[in-house]
Amino acid sequence: MKPRHILLGVTGGVAAYKACELTRQLVKAGHTVQVVMTEAATRFVAPMSFQALSGRAVAVDPWQPLVANGMDHIDLVRAAHALVIAPASADFIGKAALGLGGDLLSTLMLARGDVPTLLAPAMNREMWANPAVQRNVARLRADGVRIAGPARGEQACGEVGEGRMIEPEDIAIEIDALFQPKDLAGRKVLITAGPTFEPWDAVRGLTNRSSGKMGWALARAAWERGAEVQLVAGPTALDEPYGVRWVGVETARQMREAVQAALPGVDVFIAAAAVADWRPAAAQPGKLKKQSGEPPPVLYLDTNPDILAEVAARADAPYCVGFAAETDNLAANAQAKRLRKGVPMLIGNIGPQAFGRDDNACVLIDANGMTELPRMDKLALARRILHEIAARLPNDQS
Ligand SMILES: Cc1cc2nc3c(=O)[nH]c(=O)nc-3n(C[C@H](O)[C@H](O)[C@H](O)COP(=O)(O)O)c2cc1C
Structure with a gap:
């Protein structure tokens, strides 16, 4: 696999801790990873963990930009071979489906152009089954966004069902697949x-x-x-x-x-x-x-x-x-x-x-x-x- 530059968006959910492992695996595989977190995500995992694992400062606040021209919301996704949101909260999925850009990560999603984009949803099973979430997911699929998972199983809230984020190694497999031709689609x-x-x-x-x-x-x-x-x-x-x-x-x-x-x-x-x-x-x-x-x-x-x-x-x-x-x-x-x-x-x-x-x-x-x-x-x-x-x-x- 050629080394790629991955823009990894982390949103506010318990599965945010698994994004640390994903970062580690991607870096180990030779990729570079720029992490962008929502404010809510920083309540679950400190940006410092991602900074240490990726070797790069983490972007959270568009008003405290990393790039010199202040245009994080554009430049970070321009530099990326793929945009990966893991975990993707119900809230983020809703914003992305509607085309809202109220924070850095959702604005990057708007500015992504034709950068291959993957979302790994993670949420409670009732949230996932909610018709509004399903509508939003269908819209994103129609917009060409790859939705990976979610998986079934035990959830952090104690319930069992569909809504768990797929495992980091499987997200890494999904990322590799973004760069493969789709000449067997429908076969x-x-x-x-x-x-x-x-x-x-x-x-x-x-x-x-x-x-x-x-x-x-x-x-x-x-x-x-x-x-x-x-x-x-x-x-x-x-x-x-x-x-x-x-x-x-x-x-x-x-x-x-x-x-x-x-x-x-x-x-x-x-x-x-x-x-x-x-x-x-x-x-x-x-x-x-x-x-x-x-x-x-x-x-x-x-x-x-x-x-x-x-x-x-x-x-x-x-x-x-x-x-x-x-x-x-x-x-x-x-x-x-x-x-x-x-x-x-x-x-x-x-x-x-x-x-x-x-x-x-x-x-x-x-x-x-x-x-x-x-x-x-x-x-x-x-x-x-x-x-x-x-x-x-x-x-x-x-
Ligand atoms: C303890 C806790 C766990 C949460 N877990 C999830 C989750 O797994 N998935 C989800 O979609 N939202 C979850 N939420 C709700 C989101 O954090 C909330 O909708 C937040 O506004 C999401 O912001 P963001 O999309 O900007 O990251 C959780 C909230 C709390 C307090």
Whole structure:
């Protein structure tokens, strides 16, 4: 992610303390952050906390400007790559929807021009559900403002419901997404990720070294471009992905079922999961006991369904992208797999240099030839892959 200059507006709500953590995370990621607080926000967190975390004086009062010409209300947003209001109070949302500029932050909102703008609302669930607030939010959306959240959960007031600000790490993800093209808006993307686990007995099974990281990165990259994303994942140690629907499965057969259930209306299917080719022919209900002196048990295998080939063979198949984890002869093996599976695009990578790592390199093969994507972190690679996929989709979405 390129370093950006973020103008972070903090308004008066309990979640203001989380904006400190957001500031810390953005600075750690290499961005610069200029914080602007409303008067009410300074009742919750002292400006000094933000000054220390951002390394910059905090702007609060337009009559005590930071910039030499006194034009904080214009210049601070002119210098910004993005305007982020977190938390956004009901009061601020109302002012912004109406176009009022009674204080520094609301005036900056008026002066923002085409600077990408994101609001992370935070308030009591009844406040959020209030028709006036919903009306204001709808207006802001129509004005091109990104509304991130709110989330459901426990609230500072003790109630439980929708209104919590989304977590700082998720706001950081939303900020990154502001700078991505939206060429998958209106598209549905289905992605499989991770390994499968094929039980042999109650405690043992066959699996592989796939971590799910590539599938997670692809899901995020597709979501960033505006797609509605459904992720079907085998067992992984990864946190729940932000912004995408996901369902967890264990075996190849469960993955096939979940994929088929999710398939209607899907435009793109990306099979990034490392699905076990075989499963123990008969899973034992209990634990197989080791008997001293007995020979080891023989493990018989059955062949698992080929989820990708099945989807690709359908008359109403979406645009299908397969992954091939090879150990050698990458280009030739990946090309052969593309033809065998009958898919328009195949991504080949070297399994031992991909599984579990945060970075990866691959070759992208379609009917027109092969493109090499050099080693980079998996999110960057996923963005490149999604760029290539988006460019190949038919324009007609009807
Ligand atoms: C203890 C306390 C907590 C509050 N929490 C919130 C909140 O989470 N969300 C919200 O919209 N307003 C909240 N308010 C009300 C706002 O602080 C109030 O509307 C204020 O005028 C907002 O000003 P601002 O939008 O200029 O920051 C809270 C008020 C108090 C006293």
